[in-house]
Amino acid sequence: MEKKELICIVCPKGCHLEITGNSDGLHVTGNGCKRGVIYAKKELTNPTRILTTTVKVKHGLSDRLPVVTDGEIPKESLMEAMRIINKLEIQAPVKSNQVLIRNLLESGVNLVASRDMAEL
Amino acid sequence: MLQYDVIVIGGGPAGLAAGIEAWKEGAKKVLLLERDRELGGILQQCIHNGFGLHHFGEQLTGPQYAQRFIDEFKKLGIAYKLNTMVLEVTENKEVHAVSKEGGYQIYHTKAVILAMGCRERPRGAIDIPGTRPAGIMTAGTAQRYINMEGYMPGRKAIILGSGDIGMIMARRLTLEGAKVEAVVEIMPFSSGLNRNIVQCLQDFDIPLLLNHTITEIKGKTRVEGVVVSEVDQDRQPIHETEVSYDCDTVLLSVGLIPENELSRDLGAGMDVHTKGPVVNQAMETTIDGVFACGNVLHVHDLVDFVTEESQRAGKNAARYVRDDTRKTGKEVHTRAGSGIGYIIPQSIDCEQIDEDIKLFMRPRAVFKHVKMVVTGDGEVLKSVKKQRMTPGEMENITVEKSLLSGKEYKLLSVDVFEEE
Numbered sequence: 001m002e003k004k005e006l007i008c009i010v011c012p013k014g015c016h017l018e019i020t021g022n023s024d025g026l027h028v029t030g031n032g033c034k035r036g037v038i039y040a041k042k043e044l045t046n047p048t049r050i051l052t053t054t055v056k057v058k059h060g061l062s063d064r065l066p067v068v069t070d071g072e073i074p075k076e077s078l079m080e081a082m083r084i085i086n087k088l089e090i091q092a093p094v095k096s097n098q099v100l101i102r103n104l105l106e107s108g109v110n111l112v113a114s115r116d117m118a119e120l
Numbered sequence: 121m122l123q124y125d126v127i128v129i130g131g132g133p134a135g136l137a138a139g140i141e142a143w144k145e146g147a148k149k150v151l152l153l154e155r156d157r158e159l160g161g162i163l164q165q166c167i168h169n170g171f172g173l174h175h176f177g178e179q180l181t182g183p184q185y186a187q188r189f190i191d192e193f194k195k196l197g198i199a200y201k202l203n204t205m206v207l208e209v210t211e212n213k214e215v216h217a218v219s220k221e222g223g224y225q226i227y228h229t230k231a232v233i234l235a236m237g238c239r240e241r242p243r244g245a246i247d248i249p250g251t252r253p254a255g256i257m258t259a260g261t262a263q264r265y266i267n268m269e270g271y272m273p274g275r276k277a278i279i280l281g282s283g284d285i286g287m288i289m290a291r292r293l294t295l296e297g298a299k300v301e302a303v304v305e306i307m308p309f310s311s312g313l314n315r316n317i318v319q320c321l322q323d324f325d326i327p328l329l330l331n332h333t334i335t336e337i338k339g340k341t342r343v344e345g346v347v348v349s350e351v352d353q354d355r356q357p358i359h360e361t362e363v364s365y366d367c368d369t370v371l372l373s374v375g376l377i378p379e380n381e382l383s384r385d386l387g388a389g390m391d392v393h394t395k396g397p398v399v400n401q402a403m404e405t406t407i408d409g410v411f412a413c414g415n416v417l418h419v420h421d422l423v424d425f426v427t428e429e430s431q432r433a434g435k436n437a438a439r440y441v442r443d444d445t446r447k448t449g450k451e452v453h454t455r456a457g458s459g460i461g462y463i464i465p466q467s468i469d470c471e472q473i474d475e476d477i478k479l480f481m482r483p484r485a486v487f488k489h490v491k492m493v494v495t496g497d498g499e500v501l502k503s504v505k506k507q508r509m510t511p512g513e514m515e516n517i518t519v520e521k522s523l524l525s526g527k528e529y530k531l532l533s534v535d536v537f538e539e540e
Contacts, residue, residue: 007314011173012422014314016508049319052168052181053295054267061158063270066167066183075323082295096187114167115160115183 048072060092060117071109093119122227128152130235132161134414134430136189141434152200160186174424231437238376238415250337259285259373274369282310286373291320306333376419393462394418403433452529459536483509496529
């Protein structure tokens, strides 16, 4: 494999990574910490992302409740996940971290509320 | 009489952290005033993740980050009032406010913490040519519509400005089914974080047009399209580079301005570069007993640093009340030297340094392989190597207490030099 360049998205620092490959695997340089190596390998084999969005909520202070996946899901299934999440409609009150969808798209990851919302 | 030790103006991350810290440092009569209907500030609409990596060592969403501070604030039983708009702060520390519930209120306090945050530059601030149809709004307004109110601002958008909010909204609109034609940036670099270029634009194949700007907005009642032109080195549009885009929405992400009406009316000294008050190492403004922290002081790119700065403001406000700590006037002023846009704090009271001083600054341009050098009246105190610096990312450098105590420098300067 030839040389590849990536910007690490693990933290706001945004390290510029250089990845070279050989039979032993991938070699990463330019990373400020060890998380960069893990990110680079994953990004080149199975890129994943945390998904944040909102769902419809009734009787709450706002009309939308922010939600987040409690782990990363494959990057290519983000839009499919959105289609499922957009069908969801929940009732306040909700507690932060309350599970709203278990095992989203068989990914082993749950969709959880990302704030408290009292019933109005 | 409504008498308090510390009054905090603003219930966002800065106000919450400052209030909590003032309380922990012994100020027991603390009151926080917030004009919105709930605590948390703009973090409540920033539903994306990436907050808290420095402060908590984990990735949180904006609401999750806010929730931790709201929970702690409430657990401590610190007083706060919502839907309350502060109208004026006077030099003798009267805080005038109005609310539906309390009418016109005048509070007396020993110390004030200004934590009013910032707001976005609107279209009028950058003078985009064209008509004035519906469908033009700031990225933050669109963010509130989508994430809290449940409205879609449009179906086909162009975003002007590649700040973090602009890029995050490009992703957000795409996830919700809209098409983002392009993010247009007048500078040769993005003013946002690199990670956002990757995970907000590249992930969704949204073009980032550097050295470009919008030169016309078309449409009568609703936006119908825009003209985008390339700009030259002086940021002037180059003729015959015009490209027309059809769209129904234009989002502006062209910078944030600290919201300092109260500070200015109060007569606090202001910094022309940060557009916020001038402060010392205690986060105290030029008005005794009035402290400032967060985006009202200077626009941060990470909330984690807002928290850290606000804790310092809260702690020092409590000390001001408790120990009657007053400025000694023996100050060393900081100076943004070559390559640096500004430095916070603008002065350091040398008699009152109780810990290492962390200087926050913003580079003026993109630098590679440089060193940041701190000098006291020309004498080199410290030098730090930097692989990369960009205006989109705030820099900080710690000046150890030992480097300053006992010295009588007049000017502390930070410069960026090329590495030999």
